Amino acid sequence: MITEHALLPIIPGREEDFEAAFAQARHIIASMPGFLAMSLSRSIESPQTYLLLVEWESLEDHTVGFRGSPGYQQWRSLLHRFYEPFPVVEHFETVSAAPKAAS
Known part of the structure; x- marks a missing residue:
């Protein structure tokens, strides 16, 4: 498995439009052969990233x-x-991982 990592700098003031467009685009990538999973997160410190x-x-x-x-x-x-x-x-290969410990 490979993880694709991208920091997406969005033009300030266009964040809502970007999120709406991404809601459409995510279906495109999710339908591709070899696709496993995806997440999009917004920075708390830099909300345009x-x-x-x-x-x-x-x-x-x-x-x-x-x-x-x-x-x-x-x-x-x-x-x-x-x-x-x-x-x-950039693309990454996992070299180490740990599940959450049971309580």
Whole structure:
């Protein structure tokens, strides 16, 4: 499994519009082969910054499958107009994890 990590800097004042567009776009990415899970979080300290985490079965499911798909073009048209500057996307492999301890 690969985790895609992106900090999304949204143009100030466009946060509500971004969230509405993301509500449409999330269905696109969720339908892609290799997609496992996704979360979008908003920063408390910097409310114009969002954290997107997407879990993929493989790196290629994101970099080749999703980015090479017609769905990605829809994703871009819905969301890329909100970013300033354009986000950096990185991919991570889990090296250590722990479940919550039982009480």
